[in-house]
């Protein structure tokens with residue numbers, strides 16, 4: 138009797154699982170409609186994503202990007218604390234907080250054509266090689 142009840146329950150749960158699998162698309166649709174305008178207002182032109190890797194002691198990233206809004210996706214692949222700062226042509230932006238090993242963050246910057254200096258602002262790291270030049274075209 139318990140077995141049957143369990144089987145019935147399992148069958149019932151499967152049915153519920155199927156139901157919930159079928160349901161999300163319908164549920165997601167209104168949520169997406171609500172979310173999209175919010176995202177759009179934050180990133181008007183869907184800024185291109187630039188991957189940045191921080192290690193001891195260098196910064197791996199594209200040497201040139203196109204002008205406009207750029208989204209830097211910064212990952213600390215090193216063992217020490219690192220950060221990401223970009224400076225030039227009146228722009229001076231930095232990650233809101235330093236990144237511990239393995240963590241990542243984003244920095245959105247509006248860049249005009251020109252040359253920018255990118256470096257790790259953690260003490261002594263720039264001098265050890267965590268600096269590079271970014272050309273914006």
Ligand SMILES: [Cu+2]
Nearest residue numbers: 219257259262
């Ligand atoms: Cu560093």
